[in-house]
Amino acid sequence: MAVRSEVPLSDPKCRVPWRRDPRMGSYHNVVERAEASVSRDGTVLSAAAQLASRALGDPNVLEEAGAADVFGIEIGRRVRAIMMSEDQDVDVGQTMQQLGVDSLMAVELRRWWKLTFSVEMSTLEIMSGGTLHDLGIATVEKMRSLVSEQA
Numbered sequence: 827m828a829v830r831s832e833v834p835l836s837d838p839k840c841r842v843p844w845r846r847d848p849r850m851g852s853y854h855n856v857v858e859r860a861e862a863s864v865s866r867d868g869t870v871l872s873a874a875a876q877l878a879s880r881a882l883g884d885p886n887v888l889e890e891a892g893a894a895d896v897f898g899i900e901i902g903r904r905v906r907a908i909m910m911s912e913d914q915d916v917d918v919g920q921t922m923q924q925l926g927v928d929s930l931m932a933v934e935l936r937r938w939w940k941l942t943f944s945v946e947m948s949t950l951e952i953m954s955g956g957t958l959h960d961l962g963i964a965t966v967e968k969m970r971s972l973v974s975e976q977a
Contacts, residue, residue, distance in 0.1 A: 873900065874899070874900030874943070875900075875942050875943075877893060877897070878969065881893075882969075882972075885970060885973040885974070888969055888970055893962075893966055894959060894963040894965070894966050895959060896962070897961070897962035897966065898916075898958035898961060899916050899918060899958070899962075900942070901935070901939075901958050901961055901962065901965075902916030902917070902918065902920070902958045903916055904935065904938055905922070905925045905926075905927055906925075908931055908934060909926060909931075916958070917958075918957060918962070919958070919959065920957060920958055921957055921958075922952060922953055922958075922961075927952070927953070929953065932952045933949055935947075935952055936952060939965075943965055943969065944969070944972065945965060945969055945972055946968070947964070947965070947968070951964065
C-alpha cells in the first residue's frame, strides 16, 4: 500500500508525507533485524535470502552444515510475520499445521518462496512438507537442481 519507507523515518532524506503524522506513530518503532543487509537495489535481505543469492553463484554454499536450518528458520519467521506474532522464537521442529498455516497462507508463502529463494514450491508441498527443517531441506534440494540445470 506504499506506506512503508525503505529509508528510516528519522532520516532527513525520508520524503514520505505522513512521517510527522501522529496517526502513523507505530511505524517509527519498526526496526530492521540486526542480521539483515541491503542488496544492490536497496531492499533488505535476510540471512536466508543472502545464502540463496550466494548459492546461485556458488552451489557449494548449499553443502554447508545448517543451510537447511537457515532456510527453515526464515520460513518460520515469515509465517510468524504473516500471523503478526514475530516476538516468538522459531522452532524448526514444528510443522506448518502446528504454526497455524492454512491454504490461503500457503499461497502467500508460495509467492514469497519464489521471491526469496528463487525456487517454486507448490501449496501442497508447503502444507504437507513436514517440519520447518524438512521444508528447508526441500528448498536446498530444489536450489541444487536449479543450479545444476543452469550449469
